[in-house]
Amino acid sequence: MQDEHRKAIQNNFGSLVEQTDLDVMVSALYEKGVFSEQMIEPFKDTNKDTRTRKRQLYMDIMRRGPEAFGHLLETLEENGYWNLVRELDPSSSLHLQPRISYSNQNTKSGENSYVSIRTEKKRTKSNVEVNKIQSNSDQTETAPPESNKDTMDPSGDIPYFHVVKSTKFFEDNEDKDIKLYKTRGRQRGILVIFSYIQFCNDIEKYRKGVDIDCKKLKYLFHEIGFSVIAYQDLTKPETEGTLKRLGEVLVGTECVFIVVSSHGYERAPRSSDTDIRCSDGNLISFLDIVDRFSNANFPALRGVPKVFISQLCRGRNEEWVMVPQWRRAGEGGEGEGRAAGRPPHAPGGVESDGARWAERRDLQLDRVYSDIIIAHSTVPGYVSHRDPEKGSWYIQALCEVFAARAHDCHVEKLLTLVDERMHREFAVQTSSVEKWGFNRRLYLHPGLYED
Template structure:
């Protein structure tokens, strides 16, 4: 392997270990002849930690000859890890060319070029799919046997409209969260598809994951994805995220699985690969101000794509409602720091609340099912990706979720999403494709 290729792997080693699926990559590299059947045995040794095995895998790739780097890029691309391909290979057809012509500054009396526009071009698929042409409502639980799914190498086709200027804070009552740096944010996806024959196979989830990865990569986020973890692996991963997302300006957590009502509770459980259940509240608690103080003041957005009960009721209403989404968006200067609380010199440290800066979006309301198309993905994620791609450049996140529900109703009629705010008291603009140069 050439030194520059080996160095590229070393520079992106954390992304490779954190974001890729071990079994998928071992299988792909074996099929491409990078490793023999005997050589992949150590990567299947479940007595060793999965991250350790992944580290060993990518170290071994650097020793597998001049063709190994190309095969690694192909394997990553085929399995949807396009952001890593772009980081590894600046000459890849998937690599976004960064625009270096900054737009005029919005600061009064300033001519500084203090921000630049990011990715402007991507490889897109030739055939587009109209979300309005999805079939009639299906049962929320897919058949156990996997259906024939779209080509896994297909890159999502939708266009993410980029921001050309930052929103400024002109509202002293509701300031803005800061989202201007290169560490714009992290998207962490937990998806559960297979359940050791305990639950039906969830067709369409792979489409959701690819669309979300593409969307948030275009916005400027780092994307980490985990699939089919056991309960213990999920909890350990949530705990380990403290070392990964710290320093980010905002964090999105997406959880997609079978979901269940909890008796005599407004909470819900999610199903893990081994059948274990985890309460939604327990997932959120990993990110509260007590357990993760480094994220206090940082917006944390949770998206739960799962059923919250078995209710499939709907009402008959003649006619159809049009999608009349409002196009207005307020602009607003970075929030001034809050004045310190005054206290006597010997007074104990002031207490603060455990939950803040948390927004929780559910694909459906309590007690109801969440529908999923076997080929096009879940209804809610379809609507979310469409709305965020088209409107994240001029809408704050709470408004985006309002438009998502309007789109969900316009396209599918029978499903209602919901949003909860836990001390989420600032406006969050994602500023897709835009960051400050310093």
């Protein structure tokens, strides 16, 4: 294999390991002659965790001769991992535009993600893998040789923060009116991230810092016990197609989190809906995305808690108020007095970004929306702030709060604490939460599983 191809794999090693389906990749590479039948046996060894076997797969590919890289690109493209192809091959026809159009950016996203999950000819729902992440209790499995550990895996630059693990499950209390959603199994939940960072023909400003948000969210939810799927810079048709196909992997999970991060625009003054900019410049409605998960459109997720996190501007208003320092001190605890000085988003520091009931007695009426909670990083009409070096204010606060308190707080309380943290740290941005038939408590029980 040529040095430039080997280096491309090394630079994207973490993304390849995190985002690809082991069985699909092994099968396709075997059919293309990259590996012999004997050589793929180690990849089937279930005594080793899936991540370790995928690491070994991509290290072995780099030793498989001059044609292996081309076969790898073909396999990734055939299975829908188009953004990985773009990152590995600068000359790929899958690029939205020539790379040179982004050469004026100071920082380029290091976050790579695949574009879609689709039904393949030789792939059934039973072998769809969405980055199964083992809990701490499972990580006693065989580790790769020391010489191979993280020597070419850039995922090691993910900021570390301690996620407090649960020691016991919360139980339904018969004397309480509000029951609990069940979140105890190893199919605890799936986090789906849609992030839009760079845009065709530079019609929007490059969203520096969003890759940091994605890395933090992936790390946080991996530690909680979720599987993670991340999509970056999809066009509008790719976004819509991906949403349609998510049913392949979301059915059977106990909880779903969907994060949408892009430039956003209010549809009407103080509207609850927001238009989201896709990478091709087209707009898609945030509520249209939520609607895909309604009981009418996705009945298999009825009763499953669905948490939407909107990291979007919802207007252009950047106003704030100044309050006496003594008042903030009485409200804010640590960090008091922050609002008395220059607001932290000073120039250069932060960026903005059926049948009728009487006719069908055999069917039971049901509402269209339930079990949905939507957390917006800001309120209608206002911008959402982002630090180019540390990530979005809201995602910073969310990761800190969920890491520290998910073990003993339900999600509604966590989101309340997120707003409190963001107010204390940044002063001028207000988050908001909407509940659509979300009538139970949702505990994430990080790191704890029912046998």
